[in-house]
Amino acid sequence: MDQRPEFGEKFLVGVDQIDREHRRLFDIAARTYDILGASDAVGRAMLQDAVAELIDYTATHFANEEELMAAAEYPGLAIHREQHQHLLARVRDMEMRVEIEDATVAVDLTHFLYRWLVDHIESSDRRFGDYVRSRRPS
C-alpha cells in the first residue's frame, strides 16, 4: 500500500454523525500505516495501542450506526450488523497476532482495515445514506 489512508469527500455518505465517525476510523488506519516504518520494539507498542483503540472505537461506531439504522427502520440492518460483527472478529484476530508478535501483522492490518473501510463505506454505508435521504421530506 503506497498511500497513507486519508478520509476524503468521496467517502461521505450524507449522515453527519456517521461521516464524522468514519473520519476518525481513517485516522486510526493512518496511524497503523505510520507504524509500518517504526522499529520492531517501538512498532509493537504502538500497534497494541492502535488495535486497542480500533476495537474500542469500531464497537462504539458500529453501535451508533446500528442505532441510527434501527431508528430509521432500515430494512438492511440485519445484514449490515453481520458485516460489522465480521470486521470485529477479524480485528480481534489481528489483536491476537500482535500479542504473539507476528511480524507481518502491521502490514496485514493496515491493508485489511483500509480495504474494509473503503468497500464497506462505498457500498453498505452509502446505501443507508441513500435510504435516509429518500425518506426525508423534500
Ligand SMILES: [Fe+2]
Ligand atoms: Fe457500517
